[in-house]
Amino acid sequence: MTVIESVAEMREFIAQVRQQGKKVGFVPTMGALHEGHLALMEEAKSSSDTVVASIFVNPTQFGPNEDYDAYPRTWKSDIDACQKIGVDVVFRPHVADMYPQGWGTWVSVDNITEKLCGQTRPGHFRGVATVVTKLFNIVQPDRAFFGQKDAQQVVVLMKMVRDLNMNVEIIMVPIVRDPDGLAKSSRNIYLTPEQRTAALVLSRSLLSAQQMVIQGQRGCRLICSEVQDKIAEEPLAAVEYVQMYSFPDLQEITTVRDKVLLAVAVRFGTTRLIDNMILEVKE
Known part of the structure; x- marks a missing residue:
């Protein structure tokens, strides 16, 4: 395994790979790697x-x-994990x-970045779209x-790639x-043992929503209300949002x-966690 820190060296490496006709798969990360990254x-x-x-x-x-300053930086273990995988x-x-x-x-992607995490993290997806565009330009x-x-x-990156005619599949x-x-x-390491136990309410609430859909419930407002109520039963949980949108276009829906x-x-203390489930109805 090779570690490259220079943009020019990365471009040179990719040029050689391209000359050999090889297909390049890319996994952008911010480090603090866990099994989710390794699955990618x-x-x-x-x-x-x-x-x-990439680790950046x-x-x-x-x-x-x-x-940003406190975000976990675990370079040694990250390199070991990449090498093993x-x-x-x-x-x-x-x-x-x-x-x-x-x-x-x-690079700004309009119409789908203002909802969900974009509501409370203004500028976040602009930063994501910009850095991923730069990385795509370098790694190709x-x-x-x-x-x-x-x-x-x-979804934001899929739209960006489509809108800008980038030759990469997400x-x-x-x-x-x-x-x-x-x-x-990567943020799970911030949780205290009590907060980590409390955070299990996220997956439980999503599974309960899935069960509601399986049993025939189709009302988005009712499903979201049930999920929010279930999470709110956990004293250490502070709900930021529970929302449903069509997938993958993230449009407003009622059914x-x-x-x-x-x-x-x-939020569990100062740690903000996100989770989701894609629900599918085949009728």
Whole structure:
């Protein structure tokens, strides 16, 4: 496995891979790798000749009161994990190279970034779209792999790729969960033991919504209300949102039809967790 920190060196490596006619799979990450990230890398390995993973804590997607400085940076264990999984190249660019002095160009995706996490994290998806565009320009992947846990992010990037005619396919990989149901997240390490136990209410509430749909419930407002009430029963949980939208276009709906995204954001102390489930009705 090779570690590349220079943009120029990364471009040179990709040029050589392209000359050999190899397909490139790309997994962008901010490090603090867990089984969810490794599932993305495994998926990339299964359909690519060369797998590139980036590790870059992107400052532009953090708000002024968010955890950029405190975000976990676990370089040694991240490198070990990438090597064990069989990644070919880890790209670790420097902030000064990604955002050089005088930099001032943004990528904004309208109409779907203002809802869900965009409601309380203004500018977040602009930062995500901008850094992913830059990474795509450098790595030039055939396919890029992202986790369903950040379903809104996946939809934003799919729209960005389509709107800007980028020659890359976005692949969404299902959520990876601990045996007790908690979705894997780099922020889980912030949870106290009591908060982690409390956070299990997220997966339980989503499963209860799925059961409601299976039993014939189609009203979005009622389903969201039931989920919110279930989460609110947990004293350590502070609900930020419980919302449903059509998937993948994230349009307002009142009735469950076809595929629907049920997404939640909840704070446990100072730690903000998100989770979701894609509900599907086949009639």
